[in-house]
Amino acid sequence: MPHDHEHNHIHDHSHGDQLSPSGHPYRKDQDAKLTYWQTMEIAMRELLIEKGVVTPQEITRTIEQMDRRSPADGAKVVARAWVDPGYRARLMADGTAAIAEMGFDPGALRLIAVENTDQIHNVVVCTLCSCYPRNLLGLPPDWYKQRAYRSRVVKTPRAVLREFGTELADNVQIRVHDSTADMRYLVVPARPKGTEKLDETDLAALITRDSMIGVTRLAPQK
Amino acid sequence: MKAVQASVRVKEWYPPGHVRAPFYLRGKCGKIERSLGQFGNPEQQAYGLKGDLKELLRVRFTMAEVWGTECESPDDTIEAEIYEHWLEPTNAP
Numbered sequence: 001m002p003h004d005h006e007h008n009h010i011h012d013h014s015h016g017d018q019l020s021p022s023g024h025p026y027r028k029d030q031d032a033k034l035t036y037w038q039t040m041e042i043a044m045r046e047l048l049i050e051k052g053v054v055t056p057q058e059i060t061r062t063i064e065q066m067d068r069r070s071p072a073d074g075a076k077v078v079a080r081a082w083v084d085p086g087y088r089a090r091l092m093a094d095g096t097a098a099i100a101e102m103g104f105d106p107g108a109l110r111l112i113a114v115e116n117t118d119q120i121h122n123v124v125v126c127t128l129c130s131c132y133p134r135n136l137l138g139l140p141p142d143w144y145k146q147r148a149y150r151s152r153v154v155k156t157p158r159a160v161l162r163e164f165g166t167e168l169a170d171n172v173q174i175r176v177h178d179s180t181a182d183m184r185y186l187v188v189p190a191r192p193k194g195t196e197k198l199d200e201t202d203l204a205a206l207i208t209r210d211s212m213i214g215v216t217r218l219a220p221q222k
Numbered sequence: 223m224k225a226v227q228a229s230v231r232v233k234e235w236y237p238p239g240h241v242r243a244p245f246y247l248r249g250k251c252g253k254i255e256r257s258l259g260q261f262g263n264p265e266q267q268a269y270g271l272k273g274d275l276k277e278l279l280r281v282r283f284t285m286a287e288v289w290g291t292e293c294e295s296p297d298d299t300i301e302a303e304i305y306e307h308w309l310e311p312t313n314a315p
């Protein structure tokens with residue numbers, strides 16, 4: 001089901017101005033004046049283009065590259081660490097070098113991998129802004145950037161994880177990682193039971209974005 | 223002071239400007255988890271300056287230390303990256 005709200009309102013045309021025929025609100029046109037920072041961004045961009053520092057094509061290509069990255073890249077790294085103990089050791093020792101070894105461009109990213117076990121559960125946040133391993137996981141989910149997650153997960157991580165459906169036993173230690181400066185964090189989820197016969201590609205397909213942020217654990221497979 | 227496992231306290235400073243030592247950890251004690259090497263000081267870089275190189279350290283705090291009796295589980299931890307100039311020995315006045 002693509003939608004989880006009722007559609008009977010499409011027969012009521014009293015508010016037809018706000019809803020599309022499929023029952024969705026139209027997005028408002030952006031007729032408000034530009035903000036200070038929007039004006040600044042446009043001015044800066046135009047100056048950089050006029051002075052020949054960048055071309056519009058380069059800007060578009062960079063945005064396309066940012067949009068193309070997805071959690072599938074992080075999943076490949078985790079799956080490799082699960083099947084190759086040598087790679088796992090290199091990933092834990094130097095995450096930045098280990099992802100470069102797999103052909104992922106770390107850019108300015110400095111990566112620390114942290115590993116979930118039976119005893120330890122890691123979860124990542126950036127309380128100050130929205131630092132996130134974008135080179136490996138793509139753009140962060142909206143909730144990751146919101147004040148509710150950022151302020152609550154450092155104080156009541158167990159309650160927050162429970163809202164994601166993740167119940168942890170009292171004897172599991174939670175480690176919350178606050179990306180306050182130059183590091184980015186990748187959680188290596190515990191390999192679920194029932195995956196012993198899967199190969200690296202099939203394993204990667206099981207690994208979710210949220211498990212690599214650390215708000216979920218991967219379910220056992222049958 | 224920079225040795226792994228050394229006890230440190232985040233200074234209880236409240237300067238204006240672009241500061242990356244989170245408010246909720248100021249005055250709190252933890253242990254150095256690892257050194258991350260030298261990075262330009264973001265407090266200067268935010269103003270277009272190059273930024274003096276400062277050692278960046280990961281510090282591990284217990285939930286009991288950070289939140290006291292309000293914490294969910296005292297042995298859970300918070301780990302954060304703190305620049306050396308924000309850290310002092312735990313016996314500093």
